[in-house]
Amino acid sequence: MEGSGVGGSESGSMSTVSREDNMVVSSEDSSCPDESDLELGLGLSLGGKTGGFKMHQLSKGGQFARILTAKDLPSVISAASPSSSSSSSSSSLSRANVTAGTKRTADSVAAANGSSQVVGWPPIRAYRMNSMVNQEKNMATEGFNSTMVNHKSETSMVEKTTAGIGKYQNNGNIKLRKSLFVKVNMDGIPIGRKVDLNAHESYEKLAKTLEDMFLKTTSSVNPVGSMTLELGVMKKITRPSKLLDGSSDFVLTYEDKEGDWMLVGDVPWEMFLSSVKRLRIMRTSEATGLAPQLQERNQRQRSKHN
């Protein structure tokens, strides 16, 4: 860790205290007047202070300085060589050591998430972090597969009831529905939400959930104060109307696996589930590139409702 990642990058020989460092430090810090009787010992075998107990070591290259008291130390200054240690110290954090590999993964999770992470923060045990990583991976891969399975045989879908398992049909199997959470952002709101697409069976239900989430005042938890304000403002501006039929000021769009932004509702639901990466509630005015389809769809919707 070396000072939250500062040491490794800012100083080539961040790990050792050579004679020069001693002098630099002591000139900066004048609070230590007499150092001659107290030397730093570096290196692997520093000896024991307690009845010959051998301190277990301490990485190669003298990465540590274990300060012992005057009576334990030899009077000769021993300065370790800084050459090998910098490489070993800076690489030790990223080295895929088999035994500590599991511990290091926690930091690579953080890095993979793209945010600038502080080492070891939040303070969650590496073991737990790794479990979360594995869990996410499993859910990501399985979620995709199981949606296909689930929607192939609509009749064997389970309804969650308070009583217990609920209905089942056909071969009597309880089919498991994995979650398929995707992020949803709405123009004008900095913080997004996540919605489980597999918990909805159709576009209509999805739109309803999103309208509840974004276009109405949220019920219990609404931590972001500004969000409430914005929603309140927006509530006046937009009537609580549907996102799908083009009558609201917003349209529902999604990013597919190829990175293209499409209007939601154009393809069959199952196909949508298999290609959606995330959702965005876009201002109609901004959905210009998608406008032709929008108009077309509006006509289609209207004719359907007739």
Added chain:
Amino acid sequence: MESSELKRSKDSVNSCESARRSSFPDEVLERVLSLLKSHRDRSSVSLVCKDWYNAERWSRTHVFIGNCYSVSPEIVARRFPRIRSVTLKGKPRFSDFNLVPENWGADIHAWLVVFAAKYPFLEELRLKRMAISDESLEFLAVSFPNFKALSLLSCDGFSTNGLAAIATHCKNLTELDIQENGIDDIGGSWLSCFPESFTTLEVLNFANLTSDINFDALEKLVGRCKSMKVLKLNRSVSLEQLQRLLVNAPQLAELGTGLFSQELTIREYEELESALSNCKNMHTLSGLWDATGIYLTALYLACTHLTFLNLSYAALQSVELAKLLAHCPQLKRLWVLDTVEDKGLEAVGLNCPLLEELRVFPADPFDDEIVHGVTEAGFVAVSFGCPRLHYVLYFCRQMTNAAVATIVQNCPDFTHFRLCIMNPGQPDYLTNEPMDEAFGAVVRTCTKLQRLSVSGLLTDLTFEYIGRYAKNLETLSVAFAGRSDWGMQCVLGGCPKLRKLEIRDCPFGNAALLSGLEKYESMRSLWMSACNVTMNGCRLLAREMPRLNVEARGGMPRHLSLLSEMLGTRQTENH
């Protein structure tokens, strides 16, 4: 004993010799003292006089060493000749969060070598944050014929081969508890190493491992170990396999399931439900990886007597949790993920009046782009419904001073208050003020507080409060807090019972470090990283305190890591 003798011994209370002659023979004293279990009480007893010191050391069978560098194994063996059980802790706690480099130390082997010579009848070894190799495990397995219990928590350096050695050689093993270690999981064949004649296992916890185990071997093992009380499986064990195990082990008191998600037929579901509810003694339930609403229902009947439910690997939604908790009226300890959100915690407050401990872990700690997790509202809701709450670990993204004040007003008996506002240095989100008053309320109201972790935007005022009011505080964790040396000085100058202090990324420097010289005498450890301590400061400290083990790392003076460890308790040093 005649009354005249009694009177004499009372008169000569300062002279142990005459007291000894007239009253207790050594054997009686030793017998009485052997009933003392608490190591703190034993330390006190050993300070009374030389005879009591000797009686204590001869009667002690379990030794607890909170810091493996505080004393050498030779000294321990010399003082306590009859040890059967050892608990050792090694690395600083921040090593759990990757703040301590590999190969730092805390290797068990030197201890094992001494124990093999001096304690051949050793029965139990419990290690926390130690480094242990496969060779050491094998050495352990063959050196102690009476060996019964091995517990490894947050250790590293070994693989499943080491476990195979234990299984092969420890004929009297009753406990194998492998928890949250950095273990190299080569494969599950170690389980097959338990001989067919082996039947004594009572505790088996391999939830740590990820690879598939030999289920056949496991099933047979569980089948023949009729005294098994604790069984914690790993992810690779399916629901169907779980059912098969439970049918043969209805006596289980603690169960950790495997993966709790699988397509089952109705019949299989009913069999699982039945097997679970047949475990009438079950008071602890964990595992439950990937548990979803559908299969949680299978647990309902089994939860009637549950006191500890660990859902921290199951990303439940609030409704699912609420339904489950309705069946857990006896719950005292609950661990959940923050996917349950505030609504889930409201359900906790409503359904669990006996709750004493709550831990809420973040499912997605790095994603700041979406609304998720729990807020102050959830914590407040729990505090209203659970007045007996005394242990909390709470990860959240926002908090207010007012909420914390309400919480401790509802639950004044906190002994462990660990609040982690995940964004470093974040103020009260409603008032934009520092969170000083929150922790002030905690230390003022919760007089029994032993452990405190602070977070959020904090000035030195927080530490003034802590130093002044936290009379029973033993462990304090601080990160990204404080304004000047004064903060740390307040803590070191107050907090009479402080034992462990860990600090990272705070503006505390040499003056603060050096203000604690007197305090360090009674502390177990101090950790400071990414603070303003310099190498000179460490040097001064080491010189002023010859018995202190000071370790400093880092080249840049402003960014030194400093770990100082006390040389155990006074009495060990004289012998």
